[in-house]
Amino acid sequence: MPVSQAPPAPPHPRRWIALVAVALSALVIGFDTTVLNVALPDLARQLAASTGQQQWIVDAYTVLFAAALLPAGLLGDRFGRRRTLVLGLGLFGAASLLGTLASGPGQLIAARAAMGLAAALVMPMSMAVVPAVFPPAEQRRATALLTTMTAIGVPLGPIVGGLLLRHYWWGSIFLINVPLVLLAAAACLLLLPESADPASPRIDLPAAALAATGLSALTWGVIEGGDLGWGDARVSAALAGAVLALTWLVRRSRRAEHPMLDLRLLAEPVFRWCAIAVTLVSVALLGGFFVLPAYFQSVLGTDALGSGLRLMPMMGGLLVASRLGEPLVRRFAPRGVITAGLALTGLALLLGSRTSAGDGYGWTALWLPLFGAGLGLVLITATASALLLLPPAKAGVGSGLLQTLRQVGGALGVAAFGALLAAGYRSRLDTTGLPGPAAQPPAVR
Secondary structure, X not given: OOOOOOOOOOOOOOHXXXXXXXXXXHHHHHHHHHOOHHHHHHHHHHHOOOHHXXXXXXXXXXXXXXXXXXXXXXHHHHHOHHHHHHHHHHHHHHHHHHHHOOOOHHHHHHHHHHHHHHHHHHHHHHHHHHHHHOOHHHHXXXXXXXXXXXXXXXXXXXXXXXXXXXXXOOOHHHHOHHHHHHHHHHHHHHHOOOOOOOOOOOOOHHHHHHHHHHHHHHHHHHHHHHHHOOOOHHHHHHHHHHHHHHHHHHHHHHHOOOOOOOHHHHHOHHHHHHHXXXXXXXXXXXXXXXXXXXXXXXXXXXXXXXXXHOOHHHXXXXXXXXXXXXXXXHHHHHHHHHHHHHHHHHHHHHHHOOOXXXXXXXXXXXXXXXXXXXXXXXXXXXXXXXXXXXXXXHHHHHHHHHHHHHHHHHHHHHHHHHHHHHHHHHHOOOOOOOOHHHHOOOOOO
């Protein structure tokens, strides 16, 4: 991918201290991706949320996050990455407050959607500041640190969520975001230098609308396909609409001189391979975190905290991967490490698919560290390798594209794993004559 490089600027003297502020922002977003999962059984009872509504409580965040990432990346490149990052953190805190006040599934879904929009301002900017602040020799290490913080936040969410639910009401899992984002915003304002590229193209509003429409329709179709049946006219219409909108988006992007969705990035083989790998493991990561708490609580009989603690072996695998990733890349190159991570993730999922109600926790504790290590090797290596290809002027839009694919994979993972959970439950139960809620899996009705 031919790109003209500007002369390197002197490294920022406070770059590693500033990275701590950015890493805190990434941790908040990663944490909130899964903190809700252990609360779903409690939410289902207190808010009378159906399986589909619970999937949307999770996916409203992810879908809006994914749909807004591309324009958010351009916004930060054009008007300032620190400014956009702090704005996103403030909006995230406000939306979290609204979530604590929700009295029904619809209100909570709306609050989660607002949190997703705010997160879209935060995530690409946290990655985009790396090439703007760090010299090339330090960028892989800095990007790996940010990716690790985001990845650790994913299994950390259920643990913290479980602690809060043991002592407080379910709204506390949103309220805890407020002091975290205030601390992150203050640290960014004090420590992070401003960087921008005023020559970046304007936001393509029709393209943003097409992305939001296509992603929402696709996820709705996959979610409702498990409940209504794949032959249902509404499901077919949603999936057809998604294909139409996303195809239109691709065609528009190819014709535009300065596209919001820069498909030229995917023409670079390394970036394309990294993007595919990140998307695949995101399906497994978010899908797995949707069904594992249901298994722990409904089959093993644990509470929310117990569910979170039982995910700690996965966090251990992630931490091991974060330590080994850089030495392995130096020895085997990024492609080899990513391939090994995908294989390890696939092996863990194969072992997990053989879990039965009578296995107890021991079998799950065996494959969870493999799952975490595989995910960590792929996410950390692929993200760092892809972003190292980008010049500072393309940092926001490139990071936005990578994060969009990651969130799309996560949304589809929740939708697909949830649909499989519901379908598998119904296939083993005669639901004739039962009301709708009674015909749903006990963990999510």
